[in-house]
Structure formats: C-alpha cells, structure tokens
Amino acid sequence: MKIDIRLALLGLTCLVAGCSSLIPPQKVSNPLGLTGQQVQVEIGASAVSRATTGLGTIQTGFTDVDTSSSPIPISLKQTLFKIGFVSDIKLITTATPLPCTLILTKVDIRVNLKDAQRAFTLPTFNLNKVVELLQQPTDPTTYRIITPDVFVGSVLDGAAVRQLQELLTGGGPNQAEIFLSVQATSVPELPPGSLLVFTFGTTEATLAF
DSSP states (O other): OOOEEEEEEEEEOOOTTTTTOOSOOEEEEETTOTOOOEEEEEEOOBBTTTTTEEEEEEOOOOEOOOTTTTTSSSOOOOEEEEEEEESSEEEEEEOSSSSSEEEEEEEEEEEEESSSSSSSOOOOOSSOOEEEEETTTTTEEEEEEEEOOOOOOEEEHHHHHHHHHHHHSSSSSSSEEEEEEEEEEESSSSTTEEEEEEEEEEEEEEEOO
C-alpha cells in the first residue's frame, strides 16, 4: 500500500487565448531516481523540546530529457512532480515500551539539482497537514500512514521553470540531492538517536510544453 505525496511545480506562464501547445504532455517515470530507495531520519525528544526535527539526505542521478527529435523549439511551461512514499515506515529505537502512534507535525522536502554546467534548487516543499502513523500489530516497529490526502507543494515562477528546463534538457547526466526534514512527537517520547526509515515509492513527472 502506498501513499502519494504530490509535489506540484507550477510554472507561471501567459497563454494566448485560443492557442494550445503542439507538444502533448510528456510523462517521465522515476525522474529523480528515487523509487525503492530509503532514507533514514533521526528523531527523538531532547530535554528542551518535546518535538525534535531530524534530517535525512539521499543522493540520486538521472539522465536528461531528450528533445532532439522535436521539430519545433520546446518551451517548458509547467512541471508536475508526483512522489510516492511506501506507507509503512520503520522505527529503529531503544525505547521501551514503543508508542502506539507517531505524529509527524512537519515534513519538508528540499531538492538540489546539478549537472556539469549548472545547479538549481527547487523551492522547499511543505507538508499540507499533520500526519498520523499507526503501529502495526504484526510488526511493532512498523508504523503505517493513516492520514489521507497527504501532499506537499510549491510554485515556480517563469524564470525558475526556464532554469529547470535548461538543466533537464542539456548539460549531461544530472545529480539530485534530496533533504527530508521531519518533526515528530509521540507518547511516550522517543529517545535521541531513534530513526524513522522512509522508503520512496512510485515517482513520476509530467512535463507540459
């Protein structure tokens, strides 16, 4: 079972009335090379805070979008990323007893992209709501996301969309560095050093020209 986190990157463009793009939207599967990869985020309450923020980092690579066969110049107008997390999240901790639920009060995702010629940082994606994780009876260290319709989103302006297009269509192989920042609370509190292990699920990008 998977829960999708939608990263909506909307390029702000002016469209002439009555005109439409000659190029249909293009879907790119696993654009950031994330599917199936795991990231660990350290959490755990400290003496001064009941909710702690942990940071996990993962690096991936992906190729350019090939536009050489297009008969006309291509201008990227809109990009919609869809990133999925497997809904079962693992907890690694020395805590006893384990909490029945975990509450994620804040989840941010930041993506840095670069190739041999340029670098580009997407705006930070912020979670739209508090997320509840429920402990699974068959495996007490597995917690399942039960909050519906969880997503993060951000808007790019025209200049940012052009920068993204330049990176995605030229400059050779691309590298992505993804930062996942999580703030979590629980009863009982988890000790420092506790880890949440997230697994990325299905991801895709739709490019509109």
